[in-house]
Structures are given as C-alpha cells and as structure tokens.
Amino acid sequence: MKKPLLCALVVTVMLMIAGCQDGRPPNEVNSLEDVQGKRIGALSGTPSARLAEELGAAVTFYSGEELLYALAAGMVDCAVLEGVVASELVSGTQGMRILGETLLEYELRFAVPRENAELLAAVNSALTALNANGTLRSLRDKYFSGRNYRYIPPEGIDQLPGDLRLAISIDSPPYSYIDDEGEYTGLDVEIARAVCDYLGVGLIIIEADSRELVTEVWFGRADIAAGWLPGDIDEQVRISDAYADIEQVIAVRR
Numbered sequence: 001m002k003k004p005l006l007c008a009l010v011v012t013v014m015l016m017i018a019g020c021q022d023g024r025p026p027n028e029v030n031s032l033e034d035v036q037g038k039r040i041g042a043l044s045g046t047p048s049a050r051l052a053e054e055l056g057a058a059v060t061f062y063s064g065e066e067l068l069y070a071l072a073a074g075m076v077d078c079a080v081l082e083g084v085v086a087s088e089l090v091s092g093t094q095g096m097r098i099l100g101e102t103l104l105e106y107e108l109r110f111a112v113p114r115e116n117a118e119l120l121a122a123v124n125s126a127l128t129a130l131n132a133n134g135t136l137r138s139l140r141d142k143y144f145s146g147r148n149y150r151y152i153p154p155e156g157i158d159q160l161p162g163d164l165r166l167a168i169s170i171d172s173p174p175y176s177y178i179d180d181e182g183e184y185t186g187l188d189v190e191i192a193r194a195v196c197d198y199l200g201v202g203l204i205i206i207e208a209d210s211r212e213l214v215t216e217v218w219f220g221r222a223d224i225a226a227g228w229l230p231g232d233i234d235e236q237v238r239i240s241d242a243y244a245d246i247e248q249v250i251a252v253r254r
Helices: 001-017 047-055 066-072 084-092 117-132 135-144 189-200 209-217
Strands: 041-042 056-061 078-082 097-098 106-111 163-168 176-177 201-206 224-227 237-239 244-253
Touching: 001 176, 041 047, 041 066, 047 056, 047 078, 047 097, 047 244, 056 066, 066 084, 066 097, 066 244, 078 084, 084 097, 084 135, 084 244, 106 189, 106 209, 117 135, 117 189, 135 189, 163 189, 163 209, 176 189, 189 201, 189 224, 209 224, 209 237
Parallel strands: 041 056, 041 078, 163 201, 163 224
Antiparallel strands: 078 244, 097 244, 106 224, 106 237, 106 244
16 A cells, blocks of 8 residues: 555544544444444454344454444444453544443353363362452453553462363454464463463363354363353353453444
8 A cells, every 4th residue: 555545544534533524424323222233343253243243234353443444434333342442442532432331241251061070160269369369350451451461370389290171262362362473372361371370280272163162062172161151051061250251332433
C-alpha cells in the first residue's frame, strides 16, 4: 500500500470513529434484543466468534483495530467482545460505546475424567494455591489488560513421574494459540502449566477442535481440557473450580 493511500485511510478511520464524517452509518443496536440477526463482528477464534454465529451473521477479524474500523465504517452493525478487551478498545474512542447490558457471563474451568476424582481434587488444590498467591489474576491481567507479567515456575516442588495431557484449541487467542516462535501459549495454557508445576508433573499439549475438547477427555485421549465448557456435560466429565470469570459485551457506534 502506498504511503499517501495509507495516510488517507488512517485519517478516514479517525474521522469515522470520532463521528466527524457526515456519512457515518447510524447505530441500530441499542439493546440486546436488537442484536439478533444483525451483522456481528468478533475476533477470530474466540468464544465471541461462536456467540456471533449464534446471534446473527458473524464477520470475524484478526485484530481489534480491524474490528473497530469495520464497526465505525458500518461493515458490521455491532461487535461481540470479551469485557476487558472491549473496554481497552473502546476507552477514549468518542464514536463507540458498550451496551450497559452484559450479553453473557461464564467461567473458565478444566474438564477431567469422571472416574478420576483424585485428579479433580489435585487440580482444584492447585487452583486454590494459584489464586491465593495472585498467579491467576496476574495471568488474566496479562492476556486481557496488557499487563507486563511473566510467569515463573515455583521452586522446591518435587518433580513426579508422568505428564498431564491438556486438550486445547490452538485458534482461540487469547485463551490458547501458537505464538510467533511456534510455542503453545495463552491464558488456558499458562494456567494449565502453572497447575502442572504446582503438582510437579509435566505438560503435554494435544490440539483439538474447540467443540471437541470434552470429547477428548471423555474418550481418554486427554487428561484435562481447558476453556469455555458447555454447561450440560456433567454426565461426561467432572468440572474443576473456575480459574477465570469472563463476560461478553456488545460494542456499538454512538
């Protein structure tokens, strides 16, 4: 892209977001009831994208900046975003706002085999300790608020033989994905790694479709699965304590 064209595009975006361009499309989404059937933007590979598919015509983007531009330009009618991400993107932007009603609230948990109550107790014990020492909150802030935090494994933990096999979807940033160096990372991965460090075992990553995470545990291909789990799986797996609370919100033009 030539520089003059890029500069013109940037100026156009700024004007549209600020509400200073005469042709800016009017907002038609003022409540959750207005969302159904609309063109809904979301970040690719996130739970927000799955929600968008359920609510209307989903349009996915690879960055928050692209999504914000599309919303300002009227390419989408609204956007579904995780609450902290939405606040970061919309904060200080005059032409955008977040609806006062929360679309969905849920918790991130681990799934473990129903027959393995001992593993469930161990995972919950690790989560309790990681919550008490601030690790869970620090990792959440890292991925949703851009805080500079690096997880450091604790010292003095006896290493046990064996590993835990973790099933994740690798196209679900910021929860689980592959970084630029080819390493598995994300909120789910780092918390699972911290749990394994606390228990003194290794971690093996198993890639799975986001809709098949519970199935991987149910059929024994994985020891645990992480992420946003459906609420009707009690007969298939056991569910750990929550390691993060998440809310989904709607961003619209003013």
